[in-house]
Amino acid sequence: MFGKYKPLWKQAPLQSAYDAVIVGGGVHGLAAAYYLARYHGMKNIAVLEKHHIGFGGSGRNTAIVRANQRYKEEIPLYAEGLRLWPELTSELRFNLMFFNCGLLTLAHSEADLSGMRRDVASARFMGVESRMLDPVQCQKLVPELDISDVPEFPVRGAMFHPPGGTLRHDAVVWGLAKGASEYGVHIHSHTAVTGIGTEGGKIVSVETSQGSISTPRLLNAAGAYSSHIAEMAGLRLPVRLCRVQAAVTQPLKPFLNHIISSGAYPCYANQTLKGEVVSCGIMVPAPDLSNQTEPDFLRHQAWAITQLLPCLSGARFMRTWGGLADLTPDMWPIIDGNVPLEGYFTDCGWGDFGFKSGPVTGKYMAEYMATGQCPDILKPFALKRFGQFAVNSDQ
Incomplete structure (x- = not known):
């Protein structure tokens, strides 16, 4: 008992x-x-x-945490926040389940690459670890990532932020x-x-x-x-309200060792310690305080995530959720x-x-x-x- x-x-x-x-x-x-x-x-x-x-x-x-923001006013806050998680785990004497897996933000055009180079320069100037990768280097980090010209938006490179990760x-x-x-x-x-x-x-x-x-x-x-x-x-x-929606697959054998993110599709995904792949998309306007997910979201996520990770084409979404975000102009x-x-x-x-x-x-x-x-x-x-x-x- x-x-x-x-x-x-x-x-x-x-x-x-x-x-x-x-x-x-x-x-x-x-x-x-x-x-x-x-x-x-x-x-x-x-x-x-x-x-x-x-x-x-x-x-x-x-529950993704990172400090690869763009502006000098915000980078110090997020950078200190990222360093605070291990310290807080010890201070609270409570396992926050911080997983320092790193964040790979994919680029799909020259415009994406140009913006990411600026973000990397800003982050590094402020003492935050971040670097540019080419498609082959991206695939070395995530072997299942499709870097061919088959996807609608082929991968042209990425910004890699090693200090990023997830918590529970x-x-x-x-x-x-x-x-x-x-x-x-x-x-x-x-x-x-x-x-x-x-x-x-x-x-x-x-x-x-x-x-x-x-x-x-x-x-x-x-x-x-x-x-x-x-x-x-x-x-x-x-402040206006937006809704963020997410979907979770069935548990799978571990294969995704980093968070991947794409603004072109848009979607981002990571694999939890239980093996589930969490997939999330762009914020959409929220006309009310409902946390419900929409059928179009699931259809879009299934398409987007299999464009990047074709190995997930046979996986099933097991559950979804929505959350409200308060957004300023x-x-x-x-x-x-x-x-x-x-x-x-x-x-x-x-x-x-x-x-x-x-x-x-x-x-x-x-x-x-x-x-x-x-x-x-x-x-x-x-x-x-x-x-x-x-x-x-x-x-």
């Missing part, structure tokens, strides 16, 4: 007052709570989640929840935020389905639901504090980059909330850039 079940995090009654309230029980919210409690001595913290912990994008993603998304959520709870954070699942109280331009309270909470600090880390929370504080965010997140109210903090708009950036953003957001001073690494992502027309104009 199994022994008595012991929850990873403690259950506590909802208090009438907290030093900080964090809305969103995903990677970003839990990371901010963990770092606030462990490194800034703020023990009286509540994390509020309308559903179960990890319900949103944290539990509905392909549930393990990340559970590990952070466990760590935060050990330092006194109260985690309240199935607790919906219904209103935000203000007085004299300051946050003073949060109304929930379980009662009212007095607090001087509120972090909106609700992902796809962040716009709704922001409206309660009188703030309209430049310039595809950069919104990370800000004391806007529009003193004590109101925002961490949202990550699109499909939210999982990669969770712990490192939580680390710096905790510093921001504790000291009131925005860390330099977060300054490029302030909300005011939209009013000043200082957005990332390449998007």
Whole structure:
């Protein structure tokens, strides 16, 4: 018989007052709570989640992490985030199942190759390992990759990013929840935020389905639901919803040792430790909050993945899932504090980059909330850039 079940995090009654309230029980919210409690001595913290912990994008993603971004403003954040995973595994005393398999981003035209050369130069200038490969070198890494002229978009080369990899998304959520709870954070699942109280331009309270909470600090880390929370504080965010869909094959003999990605098809894929091949495509507009996948997605993924890996032509998709992504016009997140109210903090708009950036953003957001001073690494992502027309104009 199994022994008595012991929850990873403690259950506590909802208090009438907290030093900080964090809305969103995903990677970003839990990371901010963990770092606030462990490194800034703020023990009286509540994390509020309308559903179960990890319900949103944290539990509905392909858990790929990388730091081969394009711009000097974002590379340092993702690079530090990538280095943080092994450290966090040790610190939390919880196996996050980090698999450092590397990421191969395929090029299918001269334009692709030109853009990747720029990305590689940017990454290497910022100290991030990345390099260009020709088709033969790509096939040496992934022997089953078709580099002939038979596919609709033949492989012309690739950008290889060795530090990239995957984690187990549930393990990340559970590990952070466990760590935060050990330092006194109260985690309240199935607790919906219904209103935000203000007085004299300051946050003073949060109304929930379980009662009212007095607090001087509120972090909106609700992902796809962040716009709704922001409206309660009188703030309209430049965020739209997109849906990311994924499919998983039956378990197969290990053959795909790296993540492969293609913007031309578009799709990306990796093989899990269980042998399943996870395949995902481009984000599509989400007219509602539904997480359902669409039949066209499955048809497209079957075609795209077998163009790149013909060996998968007989494999079966066993299950699918969809997740919601909150996307800004310039595809950069919104990370800000004391806007529009003193004590109101925002961490949202990550699109499909939210999982990669969770712990490192939580680390710096905790510093921001504790000291009131925005860390330099977060300054490029302030909300005011939209009013000043200082957005990332390449998007």
